[in-house]
Amino acid sequence: MRPRPGRARLSVGFVLARRFTLCAFANFVDVLRLAADEGDRSRPILCNWAVLSDSMEPVPSSCGIGVQPQERLGDPGRFDYVVVIGGLMEDDAVLPAAHRRFLQDAAAAGVPLVGVCTGAFLLHQAGLLEGYRCCVSWFHHADFLERFEGLNPVTDQIFVVDRDRLTCSGGASSAHLAAYLVDKHVGRAQARKSLNIMIIDEALQAEKPQPGITMEFKTRDPMVLRALLLMQQNIEQPFTVAEIARRIGHSKRQLERHFQTALGTSPQAAFLDMRLSLAHHLIVTGDRPISQIALECGFCDSSHLSRMFRRRHGQTPQALRQGHAQDRAGRV
Secondary structure (H helix, E strand, O other), rough: OOOOOOOEEEEEEEEOOEEEEEHHHHHHHHHHHOOOOOOOOOOOOEEEEEEOOOOOOOOOOOOOOOOHHHHHHOOOOOEEEEEEEEEEOOOOEEEOOHHHHHHHHHHHOOOOOEEEHHHHHHHOOOOOOOOOOOOOOOOHHHHHHOOOOOOEEEOOOEEEEEEEEEEEOOOOHHHHHHHHHHHHOHHHHHHHHHHOOOOEEEEEEOOOOOOOHHHHHHOOOOOHHHHHHHHHOOOOOOOHHHHHHHOOOOOOHHHHHHHHHHHOOOHHHHHHHHHHHHHHHHHHOOOOOOOHHHHHHHOOHHHHHHHEEEHHHOOOOOHHHHHHHHHHHHHH
16 A cells, blocks of 8 residues: 555554553554654654643553653544553543544544553443444453443454454554554555564464463353462462462352352362463473473473373373474474
């Protein structure tokens, strides 16, 4: 696509929610910055971008660092995309009325809207996601269902493109969504260059699963979800069930009853399944030593991992890796 005279090939306006996620914003805008010019000189030639506001006051991020807006809201038609960067899910997490009207005007003018991190919540609050599929982080899946009845958010992909609505789960996925837009409007070489400079190996397609391995457990029970998240955050040094229960403010028996009702299994078995699933992923997607994978997944040593892995998968980690390598060689 050739650039229009006097205009960048890709122009993006950013609307930042109060206490937005700085990482998600930085990843998105850095892909644009690196694609916009030769090398990393950062001149907004092929791409341009601006942080928008009605008040022009600094917007605080979730980590406390503020970002100064560059332009007032104005006409949304001057942008190819308007991107809403969400952040902390608080009871009063809503956009100011002027920002909601700006987004509604953008939608009416046919400007595609992008929701990053919890930006999907904010787009929906503005009435702009009805009839659209949207991507939500697995971490916020239960929150979305609780707040927005009748919607079915996608939590097993890193981003979703549904006509003129694009949503992503935040974090590193915002870089991949930005690269998708650069690829579409500027060129694949520029998208690849941006990611490479950011030390990201390759662009991931929308269908790439989110890395939150708790999503293999299908439940909306908030106690179970909190326990699963705590397990995931402490895989290398697994807590006992009693310690997990204590940390989330419940008794061991309560936690065990909730797991049995929600998942038909015990917390111990679910934690083991989680650790073995992570081990399986690391074995087939990388070349780390099995002994290192064992320690990273909370097993005493490679022998301990091998015993548990054979019971679950019917083969040892070494046999799985060898078979996977042979399959890949056969497809080449």
